[in-house]
Every structure is written in structure tokens, then in C-alpha cells.
Amino acid sequence: MITKAIKKAFELAKTRGWDKTYWAIDIHETILEPNWSDNELPTKFYPLAKEALQTLTCRRDICCILYTCSHPSEIEKYCALFAAHNIYFSYVNENPEVINKRYGNYSKKPYFNVLFEDKAGFDALSDWKKVISALEQYPEVIKAQQKSS
Structure with a gap:
């Protein structure tokens, strides 16, 4: 399922001439294994999550959005951990790069092309490996003049 979304995002970007795609990524049961503690934030990464995210978040053709219901004080701690x-x-629970248009109102729901969310079917135990494989099939391609910015 996640590889289909990744493939679609990159193919759409290519046909429409976009220089990037937007990926919304949840924390709990997606990046980090939950600990269900009221006092201690979870810090244990799922296997290959860290490696995949290091690749994802450094690519200029992917804009990663942290998509979480965490409290603001927790978000600061998670961002420091990451x-x-x-x-x-690039953003937390928003995408100011995509504005409202006739076909979409993004004032309450940020625009994204790919969603990493356990409640939407992302399986953190198996899908990170698929993400890494998919990224290898779609190497970053940015024109030289765009790299300097």
C-alpha cells in the first residue's frame, strides 16, 4: 500500500513538473514504538524507521511534515529527538506551501501526497523496508539551478 502511494506521488510530480512532493508522517506506532506512559515520551524507533527518515528528510524533492496529535511541549521534545x-x-501539522484553490481547501487539513499513519494502514514493522526500497527506485532528481537555493 505505501509503495503504491510513493510511486503515484513521484509519477504525478514528474508528469506535472513539480520539484517536490509532500509526505505527512505520524509519530506513534509509525516512527516510534509506543510506551503508553503519561510521563515519559517514547524514544524507541521501529526497525529501519530512523534510516528511512534520515534519507527522506534530507531529500530536496520531498517535504516531510510531522503529522501528530501530540501536545506542543511534546512536539518540541520529539523534534529535538529526531x-x-x-x-x-519542514512543518508540523501544516503545509503553508500549498494554498487554498478552487479544488481544495487546506486551511484545516494540510495537503500531502503520501501519508504514513498506522490508523491508515501503515505497518511500522514491515513498511519501512518497503519505503527504503521504493526510494532506491526513485533517486532524487533536481536541476542544478535548484540545488543552489
Whole structure:
């Protein structure tokens, strides 16, 4: 399922001439194994999640959005945890790069091309490996003049 979404996103970007796609990524039961604690944030990555996210978040043709119901104070801690592992998100629960148009209102639901969410079928135990394989099939392609920005 996730590989189909990735393939569709890259093919759509190519046919429409987009320089990037947008990927919304949940934390709990997607990136990190939950601990169900009220006092301690989970910090244990699912197998291959860290490696996949390091690749994803450094690509210029992918804009990663942290998509979470975490409280603001928790989000700060999660962002620090991810940064310590060279994982960086461009936005949290928003995508200001895509504005409202006739065919879509993005004021309450951010626009994205690919969704990593356990409640939507993402399986953190098996899908990160598929993500890594899919990224290998779609190497980053950005024109030289765009790399300098």
C-alpha cells in the first residue's frame, strides 16, 4: 500500500513538473514504538524507521511534515529527538506551501501526497523496508539551478 502511494506521488510530480512532493508522517506506532506512559515520551524507533527518515528528510524533492496529535511541549521534545538522529521535518501539522484553490481547501487539513499513519494502514514493522526500497527506485532528481537555493 505505501509503495503504491510513493510511486503515484513521484509519477504525478514528474508528469506535472513539480520539484517536490509532500509526505505527512505520524509519530506513534509509525516512527516510534509506543510506551503508553503519561510521563515519559517514547524514544524507541521501529526497525529501519530512523534510516528511512534520515534519507527522506534530507531529500530536496520531498517535504516531510510531522503529522501528530501530540501536545506542543511534546512536539518540541520529539523534534529535538529526531534532530539528534539527523531527522528533520519542514512543518508540523501544516503545509503553508500549498494554498487554498478552487479544488481544495487546506486551511484545516494540510495537503500531502503520501501519508504514513498506522490508523491508515501503515505497518511500522514491515513498511519501512518497503519505503527504503521504493526510494532506491526513485533517486532524487533536481536541476542544478535548484540545488543552489
